[in-house]
Amino acid sequence: MDRGLAGRPRFLFTHFGMLRLQDYAIFNHLQQSGAPLRASTRLGEGLAAALWERAGHGHYRYKPANHHTLSFWVAEGAGFRRLRGRGYDPIHGESSLWVVPAGAPTAWEAAGKGRLLHFYIPKQVFEARVVETLDADPNLISLREEGLQRDPSLENIIRSIILPLSWEEPADRIAITEAGEMLTTYLAARCSERAPGALFIRGGLAPVVLRRVKEYVEANLERDLAIEDLAAVAGLSPYHFARTFKRSTGCGPYAYVLRRRTERAKRLLAAGKMSLPDVAQACGFGSQSHFSARFREITGLTPRQFGRCFHDR
Helix, strand or coil, X not given: CCCXXXXXXXXXXXXXXXXXXXXXXXXXXXXXXXXXXXXEEEEECCEEEEEXXXXXXXXXXXXXXXEEEEEEEEEECCCCEEEECCEEEECCCCCCEEEECCCCCEEEEEEEEEEEEEEEEEHHHHHHHHHHHHCECHHHEEEXXXXXXXXXXXXXXXXXXXXXXXXXXHHHXXXXXXXXXXXXXXXXXXXXXXXXXXXXXXXCCCHHHHXXXXXXXXXCCCCCCCXXXXXXXXXXXXXXXXXXXHHHHCCCHHXXXXXXXXXXXXXXXXXXXXXXXXXXXXXXXXXXXXXXHHHHHHHCCCXXXXXXXXXXX
16 A cells, blocks of 8 residues: 555655554543543544543553643533643633643543544644644654633634534534644644754755755666655655755656656656656556556656667658
């Protein structure tokens, strides 16, 4: 499925369609603990939401999760509080929120009941929002843990869009997915903090870095290149690299590599010394049929027709 630049760009989101709700650590913990689940859904691009009923007395501890979590108290919840060493942070009841970054262990004290809406946000999704919202390298931006007594913007998204709609109704899916994107975009702007020396994206790649990337592409066209490979050559995160590369070249990494593969294929076809399957392999295409389809999209001719222009005379 994940074929890289030989077929389609291998970005970090390609596997999210296979995620189950049980793959989100906090969801799995609550489900195994027997907390009543009232509704759940995936919101596209890896986001997920779950509506829980919480009741009881005692202490609860979550292990570090593999995702960020936004908790929103739909109703009640004033009897819960976040434990911190010997102290605690209170939950202010209905409409209060809590943001927990991935990798942060948390402990809670419960006394009473409440209806709790969770949003599970993969780190890669949040990183993409950082690039889009802050124009920054996400490796140098982090989501901070924060408790909010009330945030009108987030509450409006949740109460006006997400909660009233039917989560499983196809006609409502677009609106719910858009609301999830609005929510993560707002979190990136509202609850992120930059590390010392955080680099914001202003222009393209430095000439020496761009030259190094181009040389790497030319030397490895037959390989299954991925955007992560090119970003590593540039010494940047994939998101930062994709943005700056496009600003430098006028096209994205996928389009650039496809164009360079096509140019190599033209030279090999013109030379007429290799079979079509061998040309496809030498140019990094997974199959002759895929090579033919991409070549025709770009040139308007099939590889065979292009070769005949040089040899059928």
